[in-house]
Amino acid sequence: MNFPKVLIQNRKVYTENSVPGSKVYGEMLIKIKGIEFREWNPFRSKLAAALLNGMKNMPIKPKTNVLYLGAAEGTTASHVSDIVGKDSIVLCVDFAPRVMRKLIEVSEERVNMIPVMGDANKPEQYEEYTGGIKFDIVYEDVAQPNQVEILKKNCDKYLKKDGFALLALKARSVDSTRHPDKIYRQIKQELKEVGFEIIEQINIDRFEKAHMFYVLKFK
Numbered sequence: 001m002n003f004p005k006v007l008i009q010n011r012k013v014y015t016e017n018s019v020p021g022s023k024v025y026g027e028m029l030i031k032i033k034g035i036e037f038r039e040w041n042p043f044r045s046k047l048a049a050a051l052l053n054g055m056k057n058m059p060i061k062p063k064t065n066v067l068y069l070g071a072a073e074g075t076t077a078s079h080v081s082d083i084v085g086k087d088s089i090v091l092c093v094d095f096a097p098r099v100m101r102k103l104i105e106v107s108e109e110r111v112n113m114i115p116v117m118g119d120a121n122k123p124e125q126y127e128e129y130t131g132g133i134k135f136d137i138v139y140e141d142v143a144q145p146n147q148v149e150i151l152k153k154n155c156d157k158y159l160k161k162d163g164f165a166l167l168a169l170k171a172r173s174v175d176s177t178r179h180p181d182k183i184y185r186q187i188k189q190e191l192k193e194v195g196f197e198i199i200e201q202i203n204i205d206r207f208e209k210a211h212m213f214y215v216l217k218f219k
Contacts, residue, residue: 003058005083006051007032013040013051015082019109024078038082042207045076046141046168049207057200057215059137059164065089067130067158069120069150070141073099074106074113080139081110089133093118093126120150123157134160138218143173148190155218165196165216172210180210187212195219 007014014030014037021036023029028039042049051058060066062085071077071092081090090113092103100117107113118125120142138159140151147169155165169187171180184201191198191214200215 003051003083004061005085006058007037008051011052013042013048014038015040015079018082018086022109024106025073025075038079040079041075042204045079046204046208046211046213047076047139047166048079049204049211050202050213053202053204053206053213055200055202055213055215059166059215060084060139063088064136065133066091066137066139067135067154068092068139068141069154070094070143071099071103071115072096072141073102074115076141077103077113078106078110081113084112086112088112089114089131089135091116091126091129091135093120095119120144120154121146123154127157130158134158135163136160137164137166139166139168141168143170145174147174148187148194151216152194152196159218163218164199165214165218167191167214167216168208169212169214170208170210171212180205180212183210184212191216 005016017036017038040048071094077092092115103115107115116126116129171183174183197217202213204211
């Protein structure tokens, strides 16, 4: 299944390159009918892993604004940037100073990416960078025990009504002593209790050990 600005073929996934000729992390560039695509490495991107593992619901599309929590060096965020286009915003939040230099470099080439150093546990820290908008999607890839709590706080503050949330859950960050399947059952219950509807969940274990990817609607 292909989605706008996304190409899946021969067990590989690509995004249409919004900055032709530019690479972010050494990925392969290919041209199809004169259009340049960037290969999207599923071992470096949980969203790419979910797509290759059969994801059916992809709310990230052209002209959507995305709040990206845990953007790291901007690998996945750069592909999100390709998809949403230059008239949208990808607000890229990360707490680690060591990744910010690379994230800033990536954002300099991609006009719709805004790099922000902030703590996803404290969504008020980056309010001034939102431009007062509500986001179509909140994407979270934060390796913290309270991943559901973080997602809800950010959705409460920044997500549009009937918006989507995407959660890349790392089971061992929740509790490294318990089997991931028990963590997934716990998280499923937590998500429902705080107002999320689970549209889809995709096990991405073959790319990222003990990870589950969730597509959610926030009620």
